Amino acid sequence: MPLIMILYYIICAYIAGMLVWNFIREKKSVNDMLLYLLVMIPLVLRILRVK
Amino acid sequence: MSRVWIIKSILLLIIITLMIIAGAQLYEHRHFKLPIVAGQGVTKVAKLSDYAEGVKETVADTNVFYLEGKEKGGKMFIMANTHSNEPAAILTALIFVENALVDKGTLIIIPEFNNSAGRNTRPGDGYPLYYEIPTEWGSKKFRMGNRDASPLDQWPDPDVYVHYPDKQLLSFLDVRNTNRTWPGRPNGPLMERVTYGAMQIMREMEVDIAIDIHGAETMFPVTNCIVAPEKSMRIATMTSLTVKAREKFDNHVEPSPSGFRGLSHREIGDYSDTLPFLLEAPLPFLDQPTGPKTVKLLLDGKDPFLLSLSKKRKLFVPYDETGWPMEKRVGQHCSVILEIIRQFSRKFPERAVELRNVPRYADVVKNGVGHYYHDPDKVDKAVVHFN
Ligand SMILES: [Zn+2]
Numbered sequence: 001m002p003l004i005m006i007l008y009y010i011i012c013a014y015i016a017g018m019l020v021w022n023f024i025r026e027k028k029s030v031n032d033m034l035l036y037l038l039v040m041i042p043l044v045l046r047i048l049r050v051k
Numbered sequence: 052m053s054r055v056w057i058i059k060s061i062l063l064l065i066i067i068t069l070m071i072i073a074g075a076q077l078y079e080h081r082h083f084k085l086p087i088v089a090g091q092g093v094t095k096v097a098k099l100s101d102y103a104e105g106v107k108e109t110v111a112d113t114n115v116f117y118l119e120g121k122e123k124g125g126k127m128f129i130m131a132n133t134h135s136n137e138p139a140a141i142l143t144a145l146i147f148v149e150n151a152l153v154d155k156g157t158l159i160i161i162p163e164f165n166n167s168a169g170r171n172t173r174p175g176d177g178y179p180l181y182y183e184i185p186t187e188w189g190s191k192k193f194r195m196g197n198r199d200a201s202p203l204d205q206w207p208d209p210d211v212y213v214h215y216p217d218k219q220l221l222s223f224l225d226v227r228n229t230n231r232t233w234p235g236r237p238n239g240p241l242m243e244r245v246t247y248g249a250m251q252i253m254r255e256m257e258v259d260i261a262i263d264i265h266g267a268e269t270m271f272p273v274t275n276c277i278v279a280p281e282k283s284m285r286i287a288t289m290t291s292l293t294v295k296a297r298e299k300f301d302n303h304v305e306p307s308p309s310g311f312r313g314l315s316h317r318e319i320g321d322y323s324d325t326l327p328f329l330l331e332a333p334l335p336f337l338d339q340p341t342g343p344k345t346v347k348l349l350l351d352g353k354d355p356f357l358l359s360l361s362k363k364r365k366l367f368v369p370y371d372e373t374g375w376p377m378e379k380r381v382g383q384h385c386s387v388i389l390e391i392i393r394q395f396s397r398k399f400p401e402r403a404v405e406l407r408n409v410p411r412y413a414d415v416v417k418n419g420v421g422h423y424y425h426d427p428d429k430v431d432k433a434v435v436h437f438n
Contacts, residue, residue, distance in 0.1 A: 002206075004206075004207050005206050005207070030058055037066040041066065041070055041073075049203055050078050
């Protein structure tokens with residue numbers, strides 16, 4: 001796997017981690033909670049090498 | 052548990068369920084193995100990596116079927132699913148693999164040329180993941196792929212794809228398109244290694260004719276045709292005229308532009324002694340202004356929007372209520388390939404290729420495509436190869 005591909009997965013994991021963190025911290029807006037989770041879907045699927 | 056956490060748990064559960072349902076389907080699609088029954092004519096099954104070290108142990112590695120005749124003669128190479136969303140190609144290739152009996156010369160067939168693209172999809176366009184071809188023993192299930200290799204297998208894309216070796220600037224996406232990465236190189240991006248492997252087959256085996264099977268939009272001028280460079284032009288023209296006269300279907304000839312690099316019909320001819328031909332059959336499924344991209348549309352090619360466009364003379368092929376059924380497209384490919392072989396063999400008798408047991412246009416239209424496939428559960432396991 002080329003270096004850039006590895007870096008890409010690290011970036012994916014980092015952004016997914018930030019979304020999880022934001023999801024945990026969000027106390028009021030259900031809308032935002034849902035959006036954090038939706039945005040996470042493609043990142044998680046990429047990290048798992050599904051899509 | 053606080054109220055906020057109850058809401059969060061419910062949301063999390065819904066999203067995880069969705070992710071598992073969708074993810075499992077995509078995972079299964081990527082790992083689905085298509086059984087290919089090697090017919091009596093198949094004498095050897097090799098791997099593309101035997102010719103290109105660079106694709107070994109990658110998703111891009113794919114089966115190469117050899118059908119060698121008893122008598123020495125010419126060599127012909129057929130590639131299908133260079134674009135894995137153009138299924139008439141693999142359906143035609145399998146008819147040859149499962150049925151052809153070669154008496155003279157050699158036939159080399161790669162049914163799934165871009166194996167990574169065959170495991171990719173286009174969810175944004177609502178592509179189906181599979182399609183099924185009815186046969187006498189049930190239906191045969193195929194993966195529906197995409198035009199380009201999966202980014203899981205080749206990444207990142209450049210801002211602009213600089214073609215090798217001509218340095219022409221192509222779209223970034225074409226670095227994953229095996230009809231832009233010819234002639235390839237042994238250590239380039241994965242798709243360049245795939246086309247390099249095919250070039251090696253042609254150079255090492257001294258292949259006479261190469262045929263790359265495709266499908267194209269009805270609204271695109273380069274459709275329902277044979278694309279040929281100068282050196283293949285005579286045989287392409289004779290083929291086109293003969294099928295028109297004898298089998299009553301149109302298949303005009305398009306010259307391969309010399310200024311547009313990376314295409315099989317250009318680079319194969321320029322970088323080897325092989326005569327390349329690229330076959331296009333109409334594929335209404337690929338047109339933009341159609342209804343939903345369903346399996347039905349893929350197989351029968353019937354669409355009301357294309358029909359109304361046809362009445363306004365916006366299509367490049369004849370189009371009526373009967374659409375463009377798969378049998379017609381596969382039948383055309385079969386006949387055009389057989390006719391190219393015949394025309395070549397007449398011109399170069401010492402390099403002739405002779406084969407039998409492959410249906411022509413009228414046979415495929417009458418019997419359907421599935422008629423020519425064998426049940427992989429009813430044959431010896433040793434002749435079933437997975438792609
Ligand atoms: Zn194509």
